[in-house]
Amino acid sequence: MLLHNFIVLEGIDGAGTSTQLDMIKNNPGTERFLFTAEPTSAETGRFLRRMLSGEIGISNETAAYLFAADRNEHVNGRLRVEDDRKLLTGIREATEKGMTVISDRYLFSSLAYQSINCSPDVPRMLNSLFPLPSLLVYLDIKPEDALKRIDGRGEREIYEKKDFLEKTVEQYRLILDEYGGEKGNGMRILRLDATKSREEINSVIMGEIRALETKS
Numbered sequence: 001m002l003l004h005n006f007i008v009l010e011g012i013d014g015a016g017t018s019t020q021l022d023m024i025k026n027n028p029g030t031e032r033f034l035f036t037a038e039p040t041s042a043e044t045g046r047f048l049r050r051m052l053s054g055e056i057g058i059s060n061e062t063a064a065y066l067f068a069a070d071r072n073e074h075v076n077g078r079l080r081v082e083d084d085r086k087l088l089t090g091i092r093e094a095t096e097k098g099m100t101v102i103s104d105r106y107l108f109s110s111l112a113y114q115s116i117n118c119s120p121d122v123p124r125m126l127n128s129l130f131p132l133p134s135l136l137v138y139l140d141i142k143p144e145d146a147l148k149r150i151d152g153r154g155e156r157e158i159y160e161k162k163d164f165l166e167k168t169v170e171q172y173r174l175i176l177d178e179y180g181g182e183k184g185n186g187m188r189i190l191r192l193d194a195t196k197s198r199e200e201i202n203s204v205i206m207g208e209i210r211a212l213e214t215k216s
Contacts, residue, residue, distance in 0.1 A: 014146030
């Protein structure tokens, strides 16, 4: 099923999803928008961020289960919002109340990243019951270009390696093709060149968001 008023930004590390989330927030007319990211800032997500930094070592299958658990709180937990329209948990409740939720990453990240070092059946099974967003924006970038951005901001996380990101890009392309058909259940997929200027990318994204608002 589709979750209306729910928009997801996806791409490998360094693609610019976090930058676009912040830019959308600064656009006029987004007062009823809530902004969020995965892993979440809730208790489950904070543990995952320690894992991503390399502080905690766990098996790939365990990571897949933990990401799904965090996502369940993100979607189905009670609505929790911090200052500056930051949603911690409760995507479903927020959209049912008429708010638009923009998320930096969602289940597509799990399907792409967790399918590499464990059986693809595991993340697919764990994420099969989550609703799809009405709009998925994928920022496409080559791993070498993404890593230049990452190295410019400091230390790398455990997945931020060229060979791993190359495999992740391939997984994303397979996923987008798959969900571009019947499995997407009408979800709009927008693929953008992440090497274009952030302003140009943001203008296209905002145009898509406004179009969705007009239809709803």
